[in-house]
Amino acid sequence: MTTTLSTERLILTPVGLDDFTEIAALWRKTDFTRFIMGRALSEEEVWFRVLRDIGHWAALGHGNWSIRLKDAGDYLGSVGVLNYRREMTPAFDAPELGWGVDPAFQGQGYAAEALTAALAWADRTLGAARTVCMIAPDNLPSLKLAARVGYQPYAETTYSDHLVRLFERPCTPP
Numbered sequence: 001m002t003t004t005l006s007t008e009r010l011i012l013t014p015v016g017l018d019d020f021t022e023i024a025a026l027w028r029k030t031d032f033t034r035f036i037m038g039r040a041l042s043e044e045e046v047w048f049r050v051l052r053d054i055g056h057w058a059a060l061g062h063g064n065w066s067i068r069l070k071d072a073g074d075y076l077g078s079v080g081v082l083n084y085r086r087e088m089t090p091a092f093d094a095p096e097l098g099w100g101v102d103p104a105f106q107g108q109g110y111a112a113e114a115l116t117a118a119l120a121w122a123d124r125t126l127g128a129a130r131t132v133c134m135i136a137p138d139n140l141p142s143l144k145l146a147a148r149v150g151y152q153p154y155a156e157t158t159y160s161d162h163l164v165r166l167f168e169r170p171c172t173p174p
Contacts (some may be wrong), residue, residue, distance in 0.1 A: 003125075005065060005117045011116060012065035012138065015078065019066045022075035023050060024138035031103045032077075032103060038162065062126070067101065067114045077101035079114040081122045081131070086161045094168070095126055097133045099142070111145055123171045130171055135166045145148035 015023070026032055027041040027049070038163040043047070054064030062097070064080030079099040086092055091163035097118060101111045122131055133151060135142045144163075 003062075003121065005121055006070070007113045007117050009070055010076070010113055010117070011012075011068050011070045012079065012117060013068070013069050014057045015064045015066050017050065017054070017073065019045065020050050023066070023078075026077060026100075026102055028150060029103065032100065033057045035136040035142065036100060039072070053078075053080070056080075061094070062122075063099070065114070065118065067110065072116070074105075075102070076110050077123070079111075079118045081118060081126070086134075088158060088164075090155055090157065090166070091167075092113075092132050093131045094130045095122055095128050097131050097169075102157065105142060110139075112148060115149055117147065123173070126171075127170055130168050132169075133167050134159060135167065137163055137165055 003014070023042050024046040027173055030040050033040055033108055053064045053158060060083055062081040064078045064082070066078055066159045067076040069073060069076065075101045079096070082096040082097065097115065099111055099115050099118075101114075118130065122128070133146060135146060146167050149169065151169045154168050155166040156163065
């Protein structure tokens, strides 16, 4: 089962094949990928990410949503409730939240609006005690957003040869 979320300005739909072209264009932008992968992604790499996102929804009932402007339909990025089984210590033991918005749309509150909707959905639906996320230490916009929605740091570790900070947020019962 998939879920569409709606906010005042945004529509969040589970990632699908129809999103591929716009997702590939975003992942080619190094100003978008610098804190996530450290490099732009090839079309092949993005294709596998899209297939992973579709499979995530099919297997687990949650995953990445494509974020679009409700009125204009512009693709802004994604937000998701994830279980990627990341190989790191400490391992994630709770649902992971991840987000990324096209730099052209940053600074307008879209990421906060989408993340707040995804967190409300997770709090209502998953029954988890907390959610977690990981952020590169120099990704100041994401660090500020995480704090704004209630994430607190609990560890530093290395993931894919990059230093990352791990954050947790207690779920708010509905």
